[in-house]
Amino acid sequence: MIRFENVTKVYARGARPALDAVDLEVERGEFVFLVGASGSGKSTFLRLVLREERPSAGKVFVAGKDLTTLSSWKVPHLRRQIGAVFQDFRLLPNKTVFENVAFALQVIGKPRHHILTTVPDTLEMVGLAGKEKRRPHELSGGEQQRVAIARAFVNRPSILLADEPTGNLDPTTSLGIMRLLDRINRTGTTVVMATHDDEIVDQMRKRVIELSSGELVRDQSRGVYGSAR
Amino acid sequence: MRLQFILSEIGIGLRRNLSMSISVVLVTFVSLTFVGAAALLQLQINAMKGDWYDKVEVSVFLCPRDSPEPTCAAGEVTEEQKAAIQEALDSPDIDPYVEKIYFESKEEAFAAFEKQFSDQWWAAETTVDDMNTSYRIKLADPEKYQVVADVLTGRQGVEEVQDQRALFDKLFLVLNRATLLSAGLAAVMLLAAVLLITTTIRLSAMSRRRETGIMRLVGASNLFIQLPFMLEGAIAATIGAALAVAGLWVGVKYLVTDWLGASVEWIPYVSTADVWFVTPFLVAIAIGLAAISSVVTLSRYTRV
Numbered sequence A: 001m002i003r004f005e006n007v008t009k010v011y012a013r014g015a016r017p018a019l020d021a022v023d024l025e026v027e028r029g030e031f032v033f034l035v036g037a038s039g040s041g042k043s044t045f046l047r048l049v050l051r052e053e054r055p056s057a058g059k060v061f062v063a064g065k066d067l068t069t070l071s072s073w074k075v076p077h078l079r080r081q082i083g084a085v086f087q088d089f090r091l092l093p094n095k096t097v098f099e100n101v102a103f104a105l106q107v108i109g110k111p112r113h114h115i116l117t118t119v120p121d122t123l124e125m126v127g128l129a130g131k132e133k134r135r136p137h138e139l140s141g142g143e144q145q146r147v148a149i150a151r152a153f154v155n156r157p158s159i160l161l162a163d164e165p166t167g168n169l170d171p172t173t174s175l176g177i178m179r180l181l182d183r184i185n186r187t188g189t190t191v192v193m194a195t196h197d198d199e200i201v202d203q204m205r206k207r208v209i210e211l212s213s214g215e216l217v218r219d220q221s222r223g224v225y226g227s228a229r
Numbered sequence B: 001m002r003l004q005f006i007l008s009e010i011g012i013g014l015r016r017n018l019s020m021s022i023s024v025v026l027v028t029f030v031s032l033t034f035v036g037a038a039a040l041l042q043l044q045i046n047a048m049k050g051d052w053y054d055k056v057e058v059s060v061f062l063c064p065r066d067s068p069e070p071t072c073a074a075g076e077v078t079e080e081q082k083a084a085i086q087e088a089l090d091s092p093d094i095d096p097y098v099e100k101i102y103f104e105s106k107e108e109a110f111a112a113f114e115k116q117f118s119d120q121w122w123a124a125e126t127t128v129d130d131m132n133t134s135y136r137i138k139l140a141d142p143e144k145y146q147v148v149a150d151v152l153t154g155r156q157g158v159e160e161v162q163d164q165r166a167l168f169d170k171l172f173l174v175l176n177r178a179t180l181l182s183a184g185l186a187a188v189m190l191l192a193a194v195l196l197i198t199t200t201i202r203l204s205a206m207s208r209r210r211e212t213g214i215m216r217l218v219g220a221s222n223l224f225i226q227l228p229f230m231l232e233g234a235i236a237a238t239i240g241a242a243l244a245v246a247g248l249w250v251g252v253k254y255l256v257t258d259w260l261g262a263s264v265e266w267i268p269y270v271s272t273a274d275v276w277f278v279t280p281f282l283v284a285i286a287i288g289l290a291a292i293s294s295v296v297t298l299s300r301y302t303r304v
Helices: A042-049 A072-079 A097-106 A112-125 A141-153 A171-186 A198-204 B002-016 B018-053 B079-090 B106-117 B142-152 B165-207 B209-217 B222-263 B272-301
Strands: A002-009 A019-026 A031-035 A057-062 A082-086 A159-163 A190-194 A207-212 A215-220 B058-062 B098-104 B134-139 B158-163
Touching (some): A019 A207, A019 A215, A031 A042, A031 A171, A042 A159, A042 A190, A082 A141, A097 A112, A097 B209, A112 A141, A141 A171, A159 A171, A171 A190, A171 A198, B002 B018, B002 B165, B002 B222, B018 B165, B018 B222, B018 B272, B058 B079, B058 B142, B079 B142, B134 B142, B158 B165, B165 B209, B165 B272, B209 B222, B222 B272
Parallel strands (some): A031 A190, A159 A190
Antiparallel strands (some): A207 A215, B058 B134, B058 B158, B098 B134
């Protein structure tokens, strides 16, 4: 689903690479934790998958497409197959929960009847049934992140990227979010989650990819957060 | 869904930057009024040329009694000189350009003079002998004046060859200068309009960064993201153009048709029909302005 071939990303000329010759492959339907200290290259990895950045060297394949040669007008279609959630939720404060999720479908031109059936289904799936008319500021952090996940998942993407989705949440709430991501993963969606949360990683026992200073230092199935010393 | 959504986005954008939207409307209004005024001035010149050049003639004044011109040294024009001039006018060099020749004797000229100026004190001293005998030549093509003038000027017995168009040239010069002034002001205002529209679109794009960011993230196409901003600029500019057309229409109707047309009747004037004629151009300029501004701004602020 995602394949990096010897990918290097250098932001400023002469600076230390944010990613340094990374080779890895994520299969369809996998759940992968991306761990590492701040500045280790996790976000760069996710940005390369979304093609917000292009690699300085090497090749990135996502959903069967070579992103290094993908023309920019095809990028929107690539992104329709990828959902993304972030630590800061990125909701629109002046729209209701329903509108926030519907927005993702409206802007890619989905018909009204499709939106009216899909959005309530998705909101129910993430556990927000009955809160459609609330605005983001009326919700708890965990609920806001559920809205963000609903928005990322409402178009049934084949890949879900999560950049520290539990970074702003307490452990109990985080657990709920993880259950939700796990459920989404069970529908066949590939999930890549960058995180600092060692408890979660240790509990979930999924594949763990560790980056350090842009280098791939560990790739372990059913791994834990701390490297095996 | 799409259309409704885009329209609501435009509405939000225009309302959010209401004062900027109004200033875009006003600047395009003023600039396009100047553009329209310049166009109407040119139409006015064309109307006058079309009307007057049909009527103008080349006047060949023959020597009167005491003319200081060297070609009139022999005194009043003689019959032989007249015959020579007539022959020159009939020669194949000139004949194709001439439509018709009238001969005006000095008696006829005096009669016309008396009719027009008899009540003026300075006309009392004038006698028949002060008048010129003249040929009035109507040219097939008024632009070919020089050909006729070259043949006749300097001939014995010819005091002066005069092109009546020269009388209008001063007026046309004034109108052409006014056109230039108007066009110059229009250029400055158009530049201001482009800059203002650019700034407005930029502000609008900045204030909706969160939305456009999410749009990009979920895979909205570039056109879909940029269209509301483009249309915002285009709508504001088109409203400005509409105001400019309305302003020109009012100006032509009340200033030209009703006021000038009623007080100075012998000039053909531009009409409100001419305003409708320039309307599509003004609207096209307005939309062009908005398009240029959008392309310049959006390529930078809403990139994928």
